[in-house]
Amino acid sequence: MEGMTFIVKTITKLLIGAIFLFAIYITFYGHLTPGGGFAGGIMLACGFILLTLAFGKKMSLGKLSDFWASLIDNLGAITFWSIGMLGYLSGYFFMNFIEKSNPFGLFSSGTILISNIAICLKVGSSIFAVFLALTIFGRFISDLIASEDED
Amino acid sequence: MESWLPIFVVAPLGMAFFNLIITKFVRHVSPYLTLSVVIFLLGLSLFFLGHEPFFYAVGGWQPPLGITLVWDSLSQLLILIVSIITLAVTLFAIPYMQQYTAQNKFYSLYLLMIAGMNGVILTGDFFNLFVFMEIASIASYALVAFGVEAEELEASFKYLILGGVSSTIILLGIALLYAATGTLNMADISATIQQGVSKNVLFFTFALFLMGFGLKSALVPFHAWLPDAHPSAPAPISAMLSGLIIKALGIYSVARIFFIIFGIVPIIKTILMVLGALSMVIGVFLAVGQWDFKRLLAYHSISQMGYVMVGIGLATPLGILGGLFHLLNHAVFKSLLFLCSGAFEYTTGTRQLKQLGGLIRKMPWTGSSCSIAALSISGVPPFNGFWSKFIIIVALFQSQNYLLAIITVFVSFMTLISFVKVQKYSLFGVLPKKLQDIKEVPVLMVSGMVILALLCIGLGVLFPVYGVSILESARNLMLEPARYLQYAMP
Numbered sequence: 001m002e003g004m005t006f007i008v009k010t011i012t013k014l015l016i017g018a019i020f021l022f023a024i025y026i027t028f029y030g031h032l033t034p035g036g037g038f039a040g041g042i043m044l045a046c047g048f049i050l051l052t053l054a055f056g057k058k059m060s061l062g063k064l065s066d067f068w069a070s071l072i073d074n075l076g077a078i079t080f081w082s083i084g085m086l087g088y089l090s091g092y093f094f095m096n097f098i099e100k101s102n103p104f105g106l107f108s109s110g111t112i113l114i115s116n117i118a119i120c121l122k123v124g125s126s127i128f129a130v131f132l133a134l135t136i137f138g139r140f141i142s143d144l145i146a147s148e149d150e151d
Numbered sequence: 152m153e154s155w156l157p158i159f160v161v162a163p164l165g166m167a168f169f170n171l172i173i174t175k176f177v178r179h180v181s182p183y184l185t186l187s188v189v190i191f192l193l194g195l196s197l198f199f200l201g202h203e204p205f206f207y208a209v210g211g212w213q214p215p216l217g218i219t220l221v222w223d224s225l226s227q228l229l230i231l232i233v234s235i236i237t238l239a240v241t242l243f244a245i246p247y248m249q250q251y252t253a254q255n256k257f258y259s260l261y262l263l264m265i266a267g268m269n270g271v272i273l274t275g276d277f278f279n280l281f282v283f284m285e286i287a288s289i290a291s292y293a294l295v296a297f298g299v300e301a302e303e304l305e306a307s308f309k310y311l312i313l314g315g316v317s318s319t320i321i322l323l324g325i326a327l328l329y330a331a332t333g334t335l336n337m338a339d340i341s342a343t344i345q346q347g348v349s350k351n352v353l354f355f356t357f358a359l360f361l362m363g364f365g366l367k368s369a370l371v372p373f374h375a376w377l378p379d380a381h382p383s384a385p386a387p388i389s390a391m392l393s394g395l396i397i398k399a400l401g402i403y404s405v406a407r408i409f410f411i412i413f414g415i416v417p418i419i420k421t422i423l424m425v426l427g428a429l430s431m432v433i434g435v436f437l438a439v440g441q442w443d444f445k446r447l448l449a450y451h452s453i454s455q456m457g458y459v460m461v462g463i464g465l466a467t468p469l470g471i472l473g474g475l476f477h478l479l480n481h482a483v484f485k486s487l488l489f490l491c492s493g494a495f496e497y498t499t500g501t502r503q504l505k506q507l508g509g510l511i512r513k514m515p516w517t518g519s520s521c522s523i524a525a526l527s528i529s530g531v532p533p534f535n536g537f538w539s540k541f542i543i544i545v546a547l548f549q550s551q552n553y554l555l556a557i558i559t560v561f562v563s564f565m566t567l568i569s570f571v572k573v574q575k576y577s578l579f580g581v582l583p584k585k586l587q588d589i590k591e592v593p594v595l596m597v598s599g600m601v602i603l604a605l606l607c608i609g610l611g612v613l614f615p616v617y618g619v620s621i622l623e624s625a626r627n628l629m630l631e632p633a634r635y636l637q638y639a640m641p
Contacts, residue, residue: 071175077168085161092211093157 002056012054019047027120031109037119044124049131057135069129076122083111083118156207156220158195159230159269160283162188167262174255181258182245188262189241192269193234200227200621204638206275214640215339219275221639224624225411228475229272229403231621232482235606236394237265243490243599244387246592247497251385257297264290264391268399275639277325277335281318284367284400288314291396295384306376306383313376317366324359327352338639341412341632357419360408368401370460371430374453378437381452382445382502386493389445393452394486398478402459410466410629420466427460428555435565444492444502444577447569448485451528454562455481461559462543463629467550471626473542479622480535480610484527487603491521494596495577498589504573509582513589516597518578520604525574527607529567535610 003009026033027040052060087095098110107113166188170181204223208214244261248254267287274280292314296307329335331352332343344353362373369377377397381389409419434454441447459481462474494517495510496502511518527534530541540563547556591597610618628634 067175071172074168074171078165078172081161081165081168085165087210088154088157088161092154092208093161094210096210 002058004054008054012050016047016051019043019050023047023120023124027116028106028113030116031112032104032106037116038123040116041120041123042127044120045127045131048124048128052131052135057132061132064125064128066129066132069125069132072121072125073129076118076120076125079118080115080122083115087111152198152202153205153207153222155195155199156222156273157209159192159273160220160266162191163262163266163269167259167266170255170259170262179254181255182241182248185258185262186241186245189234189237189265192265193238196227196230196234200231202227206639214275215334215336218279219336219338219639220273221275221337222273223635223638224621224628225403225407226272228479228621228625229399230269232479233265233268233272233395233399236482236486236603237391239599239602240387240390240394240486240490241599242602243390243493243596244385245595247387247493247596248385250497251297257294257385260290260294260297261388261391263287264294264396268395271399272403275337277328277337277340279335280404281322281325284321284404285318287396287400288318288367291384291388291392294388295380295392297385297388298383303383306379310376310380313366313373317363317373320359320366321363324356324363327359328356331356336640337407337412338636341414342636342640344413353413357409357413360405361419361422364401364404364408365426368397368405368456368460369430369453370401370426370456371433371453372426374430374434377453378446378449381449381489382443386445386489386496389448389493390486390489393449393489394482397452397456398459398482402456402463402478405460406463406629410463411632411635414632415466420464423460423464424552424555427457427462427464428558429457430454430460431457431562432558435562435569439565439569439572442504444495444504444507444573445489447504447573448488448492451566451569452481452485454566455485455528457562458540458543458559461555462539462546465543465546465550465552466630467546468626468630469542469549470546471629472622473539473546475622475625476542476614477536477539480527480539480607483603483606483610484524484536487520487524487600487607488528490596490600490603491517491524494592494600497592497596499586504576506583507577507586508580509578510586510589511578512582513586514591516591517600520600522574522578523604523607525570527611529570530563531567533608533611535607535614538611538615 023040023043026035026043027037030036048060048064051063084094087093087097090097096110100110101108166184170184174181199222202222206214207220209218209220248257251257264287267283267290270283271280271287274283292307292311295310296303328340331348332340334340334343366373381393384392409415430453434450434457438447438450438454441450459474459478462470462477492502495507498514499507523534527536530537544556544559547559
């Protein structure tokens with residue numbers, strides 16, 4: 001059986017939703033409370049890494065494959081860049097072109113919210129992609145050990 | 152027109168990520184996307200050439216609170232160098248990189264490196280300088296390891312560690328400066344320092360910046376990473392690292408920070424000249440005995456950076472002019488030499504000088520370009536290297552640094568010896584038996600090298616007549632830093 005013991009799997013099943021929800025909360029309220037795109041993205045990546053550790057690589061790759069991780073990684077960067085470019089079209093590079101409303105509301109900060117979401121996608125998927133890249137070596141090593149056992 | 156300034160950073164940065172998405176669906180387009188960006192940037196830099204100095208407030212936030220990009224005569228010179236060299240290197244890279252896999256990643260990292268360098272050159276904000284410097288450095292760490300052989304990974308790891316140390320030291324310096332002055336805008340810091348800041352803090356930041364940027368520009372006590380990192384990279388990247396990165400991140404930052412922001416003080420002048428002289432002598436002595444072509448060129452980079460440092464550190468009008476001219480010339484001929492070494496490796500599969508010979512008969516275009524570059528770097532008239540070394544030596548005699556002037560002449564002589572050896576063993580002499588049926592490299596590679604070779608001749612013959620005004624305006628800015636405050640702040 002792939003992954004870790006029954007206890008770990010059950011706890012992960014219970015917690016994983018809360019972890020993702022908290023990551024999204026940290027990202028969306030980055031302009032009001034401590035946190036932001038980077039912290040939220042790291043939590044998102046940690047959620048995926050927890051899934052990989054508890055259930056094995058096959059299951060987490062089914063949720064987010066390496067192709068999609070690298071695509072979302074680039075899309076996040078492009079989105080962030082596009083926000084800067086849209087500001088450029090309305091006057092200055094990275095100009096905050098969306099109308100700002102009453103303070104302490106969710107949509108009070110103009111482009112900062114969208115930027116935070118873009119950073120969250122970029123950081124989350126790229127940290128997960130780095131983790132996947134590191135596990136490739138794990139596969140090499142386990143293949144090596146297996147071939148040595150056969151000898 | 153002034154609103155076009157951020158495009159220098161935005162275009163390569165955007166294309167770096169765009170390229171990775173496109174190549175997931177349409178393969179083999181990344182060289183052409185990169186080439187289009189590079190040609191566009193060259194056009195833009197020619198379009199901006201001679202423009203009056205101005206600042207651009209990013210996001211519409213005015214300085215000293217917001218981030219600024221500043222266009223002035225010093226950044227104009229560096230942007231022009233970067234644009235021209237990157238065009239030649241990109242043309243060379245298109246056929247050369249066919250040998251490697253994952254080309255789209257190569258071009259993305261390459262574009263990130265260009266974006267970082269342009270950012271470092273244009274920025275008017277200290278923290279922004281650090282961020283762009285990290286973009287350029289991290290891209291270059293990855294590019295040094297691009298071949299993923301054991302030797303390349305080791306070189307990249309060494310480069311990563313020493314580069315990380317230098318970045319941390321620079322960040323510490325910036326933090327101390329921020330604590331002392333309460334601002335990060337370069338012009339504002341300059342104005343605050345003139346009103347008076349604690350001398351101890353200021354001199355401690357001087358020491359930190361000297362060490363950090365000294366590591367980036369590979370001056371002699373800090374040079375250990377360069378002879379490993381520069382030869383290990385693929386040839387176009389070696390040309391970029393030796394021709395541009397150590398100048399934009401190292402020498403340019405020293406010139407900008409110590410001359411324009413802080414205003415030069417005698418002790419810094421002395422330190423820069425001593426470090427420069429040490430790099431010159433030690434670099435050339437280490438280079439003479441090398442038999443690996445690219446490693447020899449890497450040691451010569453250390454030595455030639457010493458020339459630039461001595462010229463700039465002299466801080467007389469003629470000395471700075473010579474230093475800046477040598478910076479321009481070194482970018483041209485050292486990139487060309489690295490491209491030639493790449494071309495030899497492409498056809499013969501080796502870069503050991505002892506296994507080469509007689510290549511100029513089989514590869515006339517590459518051979519003659521290599522010969523021109525070798526004559527330029529060793530200071531033979533009428534090529535460009537002669538004029539800049541001549542100006543530096545005259546400036547040293549004028550300011551009565553006779554010992555240093557004699558050392559400079561001697562180092563120039565040693566450089567000549569070293570490149571006579573290169574020419575004898577690679578271009579002339581007997582063609583080894585197993586290299587009988589080699590051919591000239593593809594047209595695009597030749598065109599990249601010929602552009603640079605023509606620049607070597609053109610800068611030598613025509614530059615004293617036509618091009619001096621660009622260098623002189625940059626020199627005047629470094630001599631009268633007070634002018635920076637007039638246009639970098641509202």
